[in-house]
Amino acid sequence: MTLSLGYSPCPNDTFIFYALIHGRIAAEGLSFRERLEDVETLNSLARQGALDLTKVSYHALGHLRRDYALLHSGGALGRGCGPLVVARREAALEDLRSRRIAIPGLLTTANLLLQLHGSGFDNLVVLPFHRIMEAVSSGEVEAGVIIHESRFTYRDQGLVEILDLGAWWEEETGAPIPLGGILARRSLGAEVIARADRALRRSVEYALAHPGEARAYIKAHAQELSDTVIDSHIALYVNHFSVDLGDEGIRAVETLFARAEARGILPPQDLPLFVP
Structure with missing residues (x-):
């Protein structure tokens, strides 16, 4: 079969x-x-x-x-493997409400965690995960939620971490x-x-x-x-x-x-x- x-x-x-x-x-x-x-x-x-x-x-x-x-x-x-919110400069996640945020898909867990974190993150731009860092670096979007290999290379693109959504989840739930x-x-x-x-x-x-x-x-x-x-x-x-x-x-x-x-x-x- x-x-x-x-x-x-x-x-x-x-x-x-x-x-x-x-x-x-x-x-x-x-x-x-x-x-x-x-x-x-x-x-x-x-x-x-x-x-x-x-x-x-x-x-x-x-x-x-x-x-x-x-x-x-x-x-x-x-544990320690969740998606990261990254941007070109330091900011609080709350300051990104209504700003353009790139995500790797509407049905990704990355987006679910972003929405569970709080309301107002609805100006979303869906991009393939490997395109998100480039979009943040170029100013096409204000921030991005990155997954996979991007966790290890975003600093090479001059980006900074705004929030580790996985760490937030672990602190909230212990899971x-x-x-x-x-x-x-x-x-x-x-x-x-x-x-x-x-x-x-x-x-x-x-x-x-x-x-x-x-x-x-x-x-x-x-x-x-x-x-x-x-x-x-x-x-x-x-x-x-x-x-x-x-x-x-x-x-x-x-x-x-x-x-x-x-x-x-x-x-x-x-x-x-x-x-x-």
Whole structure:
């Protein structure tokens, strides 16, 4: 059985999915047809029901739970890894209300955290994540919410950090920050979804056990080719939550959704996160 699988070209995803795509682990009769896209494109494709399995922002999952269920493995969730608000000069985040702020997508967790932080951040410019620093530097926007490799390179562009939204979230809730998860179409059925989840866990475990093997694949897709940046990126976004969300990870996701639903940002949902 061949399943369509979407994930981003970022080093953490290509690192995680390398073994799955290249037949390095047992997949229990499943094969995968990959599609690499930026996170907001993946969010949009999932809303169209275009993929069997896909990485999405947790913000997007809040709108997708009727059709998709969360998998336990393969996602990005942790501490010290949240999106940053950056600008050309020092400022308070409150001073940026009604100013033009670049975000990597309306359904990204980066935007959800910005909206949870406070109201008035509605003059948004959606750009691919790798374009945001350039837009801030050029004055096209007043500030930007950056993710992925940009966390490690924004100072090279002469930009300053206004707020670490992940750190703010951790201080507010005590929970790690849920960034992106792997979803499976509910219509695949519990048995196929369980096989895919087990295969994905093996892929993460293989990557961690053979950290150098995927380097050529990672570099073929990365925006930033520096080995130092790639290694820092993987170290930050691939952790024990990527192997299995566990109880702490699940509580973090539930906390994010509860707060977003209370603010009216996400619709209320009674379906379980996972297929039983």
